[in-house]
Amino acid sequence: MRLTRRNLLGAAMAASLAVAAPAFAAKPLTIGFSQVGAESEWRTANTASIKDAARKAGVNLKFADAQQRQENQVKAIRSFIAQRVDVIAFSPVVESGWDTVLREAKAAKIPVILTDRAVKVSDPSLYVSFIGSDFVEEGRRAARWLVEHAKKNPNRSYNIVELQGTVGSAPALDRKAGFAEVIAGNPKLKIIRSQTGDFTRAKGKEVMEAFLKSEGKNINVLYAHNDDMAIGAIQAIEEAGLKPGKDILVVSIDGVRGAFEAMLQGKLNVTVECNPLLGPQLIQTAQAVKAGKPVPKRITVNEGVFPAEVAAKEFPNRKY
Ligand code: AHR
Secondary structure (H helix, E strand, O other), X not given: OOOOHHHHHHHHHHHHHHHHHHHHHOOOOEEEEEEOOOOOHHHHHXXXXXXXXXXXXXXXXXXXXXXXXXXXXXXXXXXXXXXXOOEEEEOOOOOOOOXXXXXXXXXXXXXXXXXXXXXXXXXXXXXXXXXXXXXXXXXXXXXXXXXXXXXHOOOOOEEEEEEEOOOOOHHHHHHHHHHHHHHOOOOOEEEEEEEEOXXXXXXXXXXXXXXXXXXXXXXXXXXXXXXXHHHHHHHHHHHOOOOEOOXXXXXXXXXXXXXXXXXXXXXXXXXXXXXXXXXXXXXXXXXXXXXXXXXXXXXXXXXXEEEHHHHHHHHHHOOO
16 A cells, blocks of 8 residues: 555544544443441441442442431332342441342342441342451450450449440440440449430430439440530530540540540540541442452451540541
């Protein structure tokens, strides 16, 4: 063939199209994600992390907020199945009651990834991977802090009131169990009242008011399953004329900015970290699953414990 200007231009265009073609052909990965709700500062950070990671990876994310209701999550999962998404991911409000809908996803050959919270199912093949914290260990860490405090203060009493998370949720069940395991057999540490505050500030305040009404100055420690409930309870303690962090020790879980602010004001004694920034791991796992690569059944997250003494130093490094 003669090398004319037109032939050269044609060849160059064909070559560039050949390179560009796969990019045009590749369909973006579509993930259907059902979130628990927007009940806490932790949850807000978790949602932002997932949306941000999806955007950066060019993933088409179909996001549904379940407003803390399992039936809304079941509806969302069924709608994702009907839309034939590539991967379904969700953070289950509660642990049980998922077998039927997850069997439907499996029958439709849509892989399911759990994030943040676990499920109890009869067949573990109903989901491919679970990415999230070890909630039992978080409960143990909170209790270990208290045990150490008790060793250093032998003359102090430790009557504990517990604000539990959402009834039936994995973090509420596991954080209760981990804490109870560590204080068991220690005669100085006793849980005198325990009730759900549904992981929200408003409910944390309301339940703490009731605890204060019935137990008053008999309360020495508040153990809250999350920072938001602790922050609500701190308000109730102050309104009752007591000093949170001093008259009543405050121990909680999450490590959100609000907890650091409370520690800086001397109102909260320790927060055990629960990392909500699960977005990048979720997207990578979904991409691997879609590409047919093996993924670990359980992916855990590294987390620390932040007592009030380190709050000022750590605060500027917090990402949520
Ligand atoms: O599942 C994680 C828990 O859910 C967080 O500790 C809490 O803040 C949230 O609502």
